Amino acid sequence: MPRPHMMKINEVARECRASEFTIRRLLSLGDFPEPVRLGGKLLWRREDVLKRLGYDTEPETETIEMEVDTNANVTGTTEQENCGRPKTTTV
Numbered sequence: 001m002p003r004p005h006m007m008k009i010n011e012v013a014r015e016c017r018a019s020e021f022t023i024r025r026l027l028s029l030g031d032f033p034e035p036v037r038l039g040g041k042l043l044w045r046r047e048d049v050l051k052r053l054g055y056d057t058e059p060e061t062e063t064i065e066m067e068v069d070t071n072a073n074v075t076g077t078t079e080q081e082n083c084g085r086p087k088t089t090t091v
Contacts, residue, residue, distance in 0.1 A: 005046040006036070012044050016053060 013020045026032035033048035 006038075006043040007046050007049060009035075009042055009044075012049055015046075015049055 007015065009020050009023060013023050016023065023032060027035070033044060033052055035042040035044045037043075
């Protein structure tokens, strides 16, 4: 049997798109899965966190299909800057 993936509180907060404070508050209210204490650290099973978020399993990824014209030569300037200069990309 594979070992469950364990998450630290900062990973849980990132997965839930919440602050660590919010995770602790939900835990104190009994509205979040109980963590496992290991070496003084709080660790959550990823499966439990995903179930709390409403996923039965891993979230599904979205597939995007694109068509590319290989004969096209496009040059453009992006909004990103490279050391203060606009970054030009050729595709």
